[in-house]
Amino acid sequence: MHFYYYLLTKGGHGSRILLSEKRMAKDLNVSVGKIQLAIKRLKKNGHIERMKTTNGYSTRLLTIIKNRIN
DSSP states (O other), X not given: OHHHHHHHHHHTTSOOBOOOHXXXXXXXXXXXXXXXXXXXXXXXXXXXXXXXXXXXXXXXXXXXOOOOOO
């Protein structure tokens, strides 16, 4: 959830996020392996889409969680 929130802050408005796994790991103070596991889990569950680009990978959020106000 922490990693997904991080992605929301970087591009939760439908735009693609062009950050390396190394940069994400540094920002979150975790290992690159933890980032890769989080990406794999979110991708498997249909929450993100990853695309190879000439500069690495871009990430796009497919699901956005909104607070409901009753």
